[in-house]
Amino acid sequence: MTLLMLALACVDPVDTGEPPAAAKGDFDAVAVLEDDIPTVAWVTWETDSPGTSWVEYGPTRDLGRSTVASPTETTEHAVLLAGMSARSTWYWRAVSEVAGERLESRLQELETGVAPRDLPSVTAGSYDARLAQSGYTLTTSLGDPSWVIVFDTDGSPVWWEQAPEESVIAQVRLSPDGTSVLYNVASLNFGIDIGVIRKVRLDGELLSETRTEWGHHDFVGLPEGGYAYIAADIRPWTDAEGFPRHVVGDAIVEVPEGAVDSSGSTTVWSTWDHFAVDVDPAVDNDFYPQGLDWTHSNSLKFEDGAYALSVRKENAFVKIDRASGETLWQIGGVGADWTLTEGRAFVGQHSPELVGDDKFILFDNGDIDIEDAYSEAVEYTLDEAGRTYTRSWAYDYNQRISSYLLGDVERLDNGNTLIAWGSGGTITEVTPSGEMAFQVSLAIGSAIGFTHHIDALGGVTP
Amino acid sequence: MTFRIAPLLLLLACTGDKDDTGTVPFDGQFTFVDANNYSYTSAVEISAQEVQLAHEVTFDWSGLTTDLLGHQMDPATDVDLVWVVQFPLLTEDEVKDAIVAETLLQESVGPYIQFDNDPADRTSALLSEFVFPPDNVIDPATDFTDGSGTWLVRATTGPLENRMLGFMRPTETSSNHDFALGSDSATLDFAADLQSLTPYTVDSALPTYTANWAALDTHANGADISLDTLDQLMIARYDGMTLDDLEADFIDVEIIATELYTADVYEAVDYTADLSLATNAAGEAFSGFGADGLWLIALRCTLCTNPAPPFLTVVNVSADGAGG
Numbered sequence: 001m002t003l004l005m006l007a008l009a010c011v012d013p014v015d016t017g018e019p020p021a022a023a024k025g026d027f028d029a030v031a032v033l034e035d036d037i038p039t040v041a042w043v044t045w046e047t048d049s050p051g052t053s054w055v056e057y058g059p060t061r062d063l064g065r066s067t068v069a070s071p072t073e074t075t076e077h078a079v080l081l082a083g084m085s086a087r088s089t090w091y092w093r094a095v096s097e098v099a100g101e102r103l104e105s106r107l108q109e110l111e112t113g114v115a116p117r118d119l120p121s122v123t124a125g126s127y128d129a130r131l132a133q134s135g136y137t138l139t140t141s142l143g144d145p146s147w148v149i150v151f152d153t154d155g156s157p158v159w160w161e162q163a164p165e166e167s168v169i170a171q172v173r174l175s176p177d178g179t180s181v182l183y184n185v186a187s188l189n190f191g192i193d194i195g196v197i198r199k200v201r202l203d204g205e206l207l208s209e210t211r212t213e214w215g216h217h218d219f220v221g222l223p224e225g226g227y228a229y230i231a232a233d234i235r236p237w238t239d240a241e242g243f244p245r246h247v248v249g250d251a252i253v254e255v256p257e258g259a260v261d262s263s264g265s266t267t268v269w270s271t272w273d274h275f276a277v278d279v280d281p282a283v284d285n286d287f288y289p290q291g292l293d294w295t296h297s298n299s300l301k302f303e304d305g306a307y308a309l310s311v312r313k314e315n316a317f318v319k320i321d322r323a324s325g326e327t328l329w330q331i332g333g334v335g336a337d338w339t340l341t342e343g344r345a346f347v348g349q350h351s352p353e354l355v356g357d358d359k360f361i362l363f364d365n366g367d368i369d370i371e372d373a374y375s376e377a378v379e380y381t382l383d384e385a386g387r388t389y390t391r392s393w394a395y396d397y398n399q400r401i402s403s404y405l406l407g408d409v410e411r412l413d414n415g416n417t418l419i420a421w422g423s424g425g426t427i428t429e430v431t432p433s434g435e436m437a438f439q440v441s442l443a444i445g446s447a448i449g450f451t452h453h454i455d456a457l458g459g460v461t462p
Numbered sequence: 463m464t465f466r467i468a469p470l471l472l473l474l475a476c477t478g479d480k481d482d483t484g485t486v487p488f489d490g491q492f493t494f495v496d497a498n499n500y501s502y503t504s505a506v507e508i509s510a511q512e513v514q515l516a517h518e519v520t521f522d523w524s525g526l527t528t529d530l531l532g533h534q535m536d537p538a539t540d541v542d543l544v545w546v547v548q549f550p551l552l553t554e555d556e557v558k559d560a561i562v563a564e565t566l567l568q569e570s571v572g573p574y575i576q577f578d579n580d581p582a583d584r585t586s587a588l589l590s591e592f593v594f595p596p597d598n599v600i601d602p603a604t605d606f607t608d609g610s611g612t613w614l615v616r617a618t619t620g621p622l623e624n625r626m627l628g629f630m631r632p633t634e635t636s637s638n639h640d641f642a643l644g645s646d647s648a649t650l651d652f653a654a655d656l657q658s659l660t661p662y663t664v665d666s667a668l669p670t671y672t673a674n675w676a677a678l679d680t681h682a683n684g685a686d687i688s689l690d691t692l693d694q695l696m697i698a699r700y701d702g703m704t705l706d707d708l709e710a711d712f713i714d715v716e717i718i719a720t721e722l723y724t725a726d727v728y729e730a731v732d733y734t735a736d737l738s739l740a741t742n743a744a745g746e747a748f749s750g751f752g753a754d755g756l757w758l759i760a761l762r763c764t765l766c767t768n769p770a771p772p773f774l775t776v777v778n779v780s781a782d783g784a785g786g
Binding site: 086087111113114115117118121123144286368371400401402404421423424425426441442443444445446447448 | 550551566567568569570571572573593607609621688690691693728729731765
């Protein structure tokens with residue numbers, strides 16, 4: 001790039017007098033990079049009359065990308081520009097629609113800064129633009145330290161946030177308006193309760209912090225605001241020999257955004273009310289200092305008034321009615337309401353999610369204790385009438401990864417499946433026929449947490 | 463800190479006048495290209511020790527007084543972590559090759575556990591004391607089995623700096639329950655070629671020097687170079703030494719320097735830095751190339767596990783201004 005700039009710099013300038021109108025633009029706009037995240041900029045401008053706001057941008061002068069237009073009109077415009085890769089030149093133009101007329105600033109350049117030195121490197125293995133869903137990947141790395149990372153199809157970081165010391169970030173989600181990132185923080189060794197959900201605007205400003213007592217693994221935003229999260233539910237229990245112990249089950253807890261303690265929280269459901277305690281004191285004693293690790297629930301979804309919970313150590317996927325707290329059904333594990341027709345049953349799974357009316361997908365970690373263990377992403381088709389489910393699709397990455405922690409799977413709009421291979425440190429996007437559309441790997445030392453595809457970042461903050 | 467001096471360089475690039483011989487005199491700007499770079503090959507030899515399948519193991523590193531690079535160390539205080547890492551699908555040779563090529567990815571790694579020796583300052587530990595926080599994911603009874611892949615034992619200072627490596631082979635026939643990591647468990651050999659590169663010849667009288675490495679494509683090991691990993695600029699002078707001497711003692715190229723200046727260049731957005739930003743141990747800024755000694759400029763990756771610089775070139779100093 002520098003060589004190109006040298007060449008450009010040596011061309012004799014041509015005196016054209018006044019710049020052409022298109023080069024001047026209809027108004028002046030300014031972009032200011034954030035100090036902490038120098039791939040994010042605020043773009044501001046003013047118009048004489050109220051209008052909408054958006055920014056068109058891209059890595060070339062042809063631009064090609066755009067923030068979402070603001071739903072409201074203003075004369076003082078501010079757009080959060082994100083999604084730019086680090087250490088590179090970007091071109092941008094601010095746009096307003098005023099009284100049906102498109103007004104725009106002149107085309108300008110922006111040189112982004114560098115990513116943190118210790119941000120885990122993402123090695124791009126492949127990207128097939130014909131097959132892959134364009135956009136970004138939002139994920140977490142579970143190393144020391146833990147990070148939230150957004151990277152583009154080249155594996156280049158475009159956004160990041162480091163976890164506090166001695167903590168881990170498992171789940172991260174983009175706010176519906178695309179301008180904030182929400183993530184949960186738990187203690188690295190689960191020995192102390194530091195659970196919080198943080199909402200951070202893309203410019204790095206902390207918008208809210210919500211205390212989630214004994215929160216771990218996963219959370220979801222609720223339609224009316226606030227969150228539901230998985231909490232360790234620790235209760236006394238007497239083992240078969242009559243020894244008093246403590247056992248760690250899980251609960252789904254709802255909490256208002258910004259809560260500083262549990263006073264406003266509500267427990268919707270607990271594994272203690274659904275499963276019989278099944279722990280081996282000799283085996284299940286090394287995860288929680290507070291007690292025996294019993295259910296180890298690990299992912300939570302919410303849709304149509306119901307929660308979908310993954311209960312790892314029961315090998316169960318449970319659907320729960322939010323309003324009543326009633327268990328609607330259970331797939332997998334002891335006491336299941338549905339029967340697998342044939343093939344491998346899922347074990348130690350993560351991220352089961354209903355897809356459409358009659359399917360669900362999940363990341364099947366598999367039994368890590370058997371020889372030749374491997375993990376896979378699996379789709380099952382449900383037969384409501386017969387209460388059966390049948391494997392209808394799977395991708396096992398040539399059985400090269402046996403993930404002993406985390407894992408995620410997400411069905412994309414284009415029909416592909418995004419798979420995060422947990423401790424395998426790899427993310428793949430595969431087509432329904434199993435073709436590789438996109439693949440990245442993290443350098444040694446970082447496992448991958450929950451992972452989401454996002455189409456766009458940034459825009460006008462509400 | 464962000465370096466933003468490209469506009470100055472652009473101006474400089476357009477103002478050079480050719481001298482009588484038709485060559486452009488060196489104007490103080492190093493624009494590094496692959497031809498300026500040295501090359502090296504490296505190989506790691508890692509010894510293997512058998513241990514009994516499905517059994518507790520005692521790890522002992524009390525004999526680790528010289529590290530992988532031949533440097534003296536204290537096994538109690540310099541070993542911060544001892545790791546046991548499984549590579550389920552890689553052979554020992556593939557692990558060795560990937561270590562020297564810096565191509566190990568997380569997807570190759572199975573479960574791993576570590577013993578945290580800081581501040582314990584111990585020199586031995588039982589396998590059962592190793593953990594993967596917060597859960598222990600390696601159980602000898604089920605994981606130390608035939609065909610479970612390659613097991614690498616690492617002793618590190620901090621999480622990154624490999625001080626010693628060893629392969630552990632769980633076998634049915636072994637009755638050994640001890641694994642010793644000593645000074646000769648592994649060796650790392652370099653063969654550096656500093657004499658096939660195109661050196662720079664510079665004028666010692668120039669007031670300022672800058673370096674730009676944006677045009678580099680190739681790592682000294684022959685792979686593609688990742689410019690974003692280059693985070694330290696090193697300028698070194700060697701008195702009374704030849705290139706042959708440096709090649710012979712390349713592992714210690716920093717240690718044996720008569721004078722050494724370094725600068726953090728990670729945030730050099732344009733891959734450009736003013737050499738005067740480099741300072742020596744006393745905090746004195748680099749002020750120019752003296753006529754004496756042999757000079758090298760290197761770009762290092764301080765977070766890489768292989769200590770060899772990805773880029774290094776030779777600078778010859780001319781007192782008559784006939785640089786180039």
